[in-house]
Amino acid sequence: MTAARLAGAEMLDVGGYARISDVGQIGDGRDGREGVIRQREDVYDLAKLKRVNVHRIYEDNDTSAYKRKVKRKDFEEMITDLASATISGILAYNIDRIARQPRDLERLIDIYEQARRPMIFATTAGDYDLTTADGRFQARIYVTIANKFSADAARRVARQKLAEATDGKPHKGQRAFGWRDAEHVDEKEAEILRKAREDILNGKLIATVHREWAEAQVRTPQTPAGKTISYTSVRYVLRNPRLCGYRAYIPQEHRERSGRVDPVEYLVERTDGTPIVGKWETIFTPEEWRELVDVLDSRKNTGKGRKVGTTVTKRLLTGIARCGNCGSGLASAMYQRGTPSYEKYGYYYLCKVANGGCGTLSRSGPPVDDYVEQILLGHLKKQAQVVTPAEREDPELEAAKAKLKRINSDKAEARQLRASDMLSLSEFAREIRRLEDKEQELKEKVSTLSVTPIRASSAASRIVREWDKFTVDMKRAEIMRSIEAVVVSKAGKGGAQRGKFRPELLEIVWK
Template sequence: MRIVVGGYARISDVGELGDGRDGKEGVIRQQEDIHALVKGRGLSLGRMYVDNDLSAFKRRVVRPDYQDLVHDLEAGAVSGIAAYNIDRITRQPRELERIIDIYETARRPMVFATTAGDYDLATEDGRFNARLYVMIANKFSADAARRVARQKKATATSGQAHQGQRAFGWKQDGTVEDWEAALIDKSQLDILNGKLLSEVHAEWAELGVRGPQTPPGKTLSYSSVRYILTNPRLCGYRAYIPVAVREQQGRVDPWEHILERTDGTPVIGEWDKVSSADQVRAVVDVLNARKPKGRGRKKGSTVTVRKLTGTSRCGDCGHGMTSGQYTEGTSSFEQWGYYYHCKKSEGGCGKMSRCGPPIEDLVDSALLARLQQAAKGSKPQKSQDDPALVKARKELAQVEADMAEARQLRESGEFPLGEFVREISRLETKRDELSASVSTMNVMGPQTGVSAAERILREWDGYTIPMQRSVISRFVEAVVIKKQGKGGNHEFRPELIEIVWK
C-alpha cells in the first residue's frame, strides 16, 4: 500500500510592484517537481499545499496551507511531506522541531522526501541533517534581511520615495491625488477646530472612503483614519521603521522614526507635499492631548460632554457644572431633554440646576453677535500678537518650569514619591493640553481676527457640538449661571446668565 503524503510548494518573492510577476510560475514549477518526486518514489499524493508570497523565515507570518499540512500530519490524514527542498517548508528551527515531534511519536511509516534527498526523522542522523540545513537556511535569510534593511535605510536617508503600494493622498507616481488631499486638509482643519476623530471617521465611512489597501466592501477603520491624518509623509518627512520593529509592535507611530540629517533637521522626501509640517504636527498634538488619562470612562457611564461642559460655572460656589438628562417621560425631558447642575459629589455646592438648551442658545447668540461685530470693524492680528497665543505660551513655559522644579525636589529627597507622581501626572496632562493649544493657534492664526470670525460665522451651523464647544472656549472664560428664586414664574431669565469673555 502506497504511503499518502502531502506536497508543499512555497515562494516568498512575487517580484516588484508592476513588473508582471505574481509568483505563480515559481510554485507551479515546484508542484511539477513534487509530482515527479512522488511518482518516482512510488508514493501517493493526498493533497498539494501551496503558500504563495509568504515567508518561512519571518516569525509573525501565518501560512495557512502550512498550518493545514502540520494539522493533517498530526491527525494522520497524510503520512509524510514531499517538497522541492526543506527550506521551502521552513526556515525556523522551532517549526522544524514541531514536525520532528510528530514524526517521532507517529506509529506509522512516515516519509520526508525532497528533490535534494530524503530526511529520516526517525533517526539521529536524519534529524541532525534536517536541523543543520534549516539552521543554515535561517542564517542565510537573516543575513539577507540585514542587507535589505541596510539598503532600505540608505534609500530612505537619501529622501527617495517609498516603494510599493501608494499611500492615501498620492497617486502611484507620487503626485498628489487631489480629492484625497483635499479631504485630508479639511479633516485636519476640522480636528483643529474641535471636531472629534470619531466624527471624522464617521464622515469618511458615510462617504465610502477607501484606501489603496482597504479590502473590498470595507471602508477605512478608525485607526487608519488617524494614521492617514498624522502621517509625517504628508509634510514630506521621511520615516524609516525597521521590519523587526513592525513585526514586534504591529502598527508603529512613524513620528518616533523620523530620519534626521547630521545637522539634526528631518530628511525631506522627493515627493509632493500634502500638508504643512506645522499643521500635521498640530493635529498630532491635539489628538495626543485628547487621549483619555488613566482608565477613562467606566463601563455603563452615561456622562455626556455637552456644549458648555468645562465653561459653565455655578453662580453660588463658582464650581464647574456638568450636564445631566431629565427622566424620560417627564415634561422637562420632553421640553428640554437635559440640564446643567452643580454636583456636590464633584466638589460643588449641589444647589444649582438649570435647563440646558436655553442657556446654550443665549451663549450662541451672544458669541455670533460678537463675531459679527469683529468681522465688521476689526483687523486681523498678527499671529505673534494674538493674546490667546501669548498667554498659552507663557502658561506652557510655566508648566514646564514647574515640572523641572518638581523633578529637582524629588532628586534631592524633598518631594515624597506619592505626591511627586500625582503632581507630575497633573502637570503632564496640563502640558499636553497647552502644547495642543499652542500648536493649533500657530496653524490657525489669531482667533479674534476678521478672517477667523468670518469663517466661524459662515461655518457655524455645520459645526458639531465638540467644534462649537471648542470655539466657545476660545472666546468665553466662563458662563456663570445664577440661582433663580423659588416659586413664582419659572420661565427662562437671560439676566441670570453672565458671560465672562476672554
C-alpha cells in the same frame, strides 16, 4: 520513517507543500505563480519516487516563512491535518519552503515524535526522519542555516531602504493616500486631507473624521476589500510626514514587533538634526503639518482619566457649565422617557455629588446651550466687524519654539560628540534622555499655546458663517477658546422649572 522502511506497506496519504515569498515586481511580466507551479510539479514527481499518494497540495503564495507575524494559512491547515492523521507526511521541494523559523520545525517534530503510525518527511534535496535524533538534528541544522540566510537578506534590504530614505527617494510599493503614484498628488484625496486638517484645528475629533470618512466610503489603498477605513488608518494618514515632504523610515523589525507605528517618531534626519526632504509633491507645508501633529499630540491621554476631547462628551457645555453654588463642573443626563421634560428638552445639566459637587442644582440643557451659542456668535460677529492688524504670534509661543530649535541643535551636537568618541555611551544616553524630556515638555507647551491663537476678524467671520456645520466637539473647542466657564445659579424653589428660561441666572466668564 524513511521510504525504505515504507516498502511493502500500504500507500500513504501525504501533503505536498509549496511556498514562495514574493510574486515578482509589478510590470515584470510574471504572474507570481511560476515558482509555486514548479514546486507543485516537483512534489508530484517526488511522490511517484516515494510511492505515496498526494492527498492535497498546501500552497502559500507570496508568503514569508521568516517573518514572525506572517500567518501561513495553508501551512497551519497542513499542521492540523498532520496532527489529526488526515495526512501522514510532508513532501516539498526543499526544507526551507516549509520552515525558516526553528519554532515552526519544532511544531512538526512534536507531531512526528508522538505519532504511532508510518510517517514520511521528504524533499527533493533529501529525506529527514523526524522520529530519530539524527534526523531531527539534521533538519534543525538546515532550518537554522535557512534562518541565517533570511536574516542576512533582511539586513541587506533594510540597509538599502535606509539609503534610499536618506537620499529622499519615495517609498516603493502601494501608493500613499493622497497621491496617485509615488510622486504626484491626487487632488481629490488631497482635498479630503486638507479639509480634515482644517476641521481638526477647529476642534473636530479624529473619531468624528473617521465616522465621516467611513460614511463617505473614503478608502486608502491599504484598506482591505469589503472593509471600511479604520480609525487607526485615519490617524496614521493624518500624521504621515510624507504630507509635507518629510521622509520617514520604519525598520521592518519594528513593524513586525509593534504593528502600525507612529511615523512621526521615525523621521530620517541629517547629522544636524534637520529632516530629510523627499522628492515628491506635497499636500501641506512643514508648518501646517507640524501644527496638525501638535494639536493631535495635545489630545493624547494624560494618564489621568479619559482622553481629552473624546466622543464621551456628547453635550455642548458638559464640564464648561459650572454650579454657581459649589463651582463644580456640571454633568449631563437624560430625562426619564415618557415624561413632558423628556419630550420637550431631552437632557439636562446637573451638579453630581459623585463628581464632588453639592448635588443641589439642575437645569434643562437645550435652552442653556442655545443661549450660550447666541452670546458667543454675537461676540464673534463684533470681532468680525473690527479690522485688526496682522496677527502677531504670542511671545511665549515664540520663545518655546526657539527653545525647541536649540534642543534640536543640542541633540545633533551630542550625536557628533558621540561619533567622535568625545562622549561615553552612558554620558550620551543621559544627555539625550535629558534633552528628549525637555523637548517633550516644550512640545506640550507649544501645542497648548498653538491651539488657543488670537482670533483675527477673518477667522471670527468664518466661524460665524460655518457654525451650523460644526460638530459638537468643534463647537466646544470654539467655546473653550473664548469662554472660561458658564456659571449656572440656583433659581430658588423651582423657579427655573415653572417659569420661562431666565438668562439672568447664567453668567459667562470670558477669557
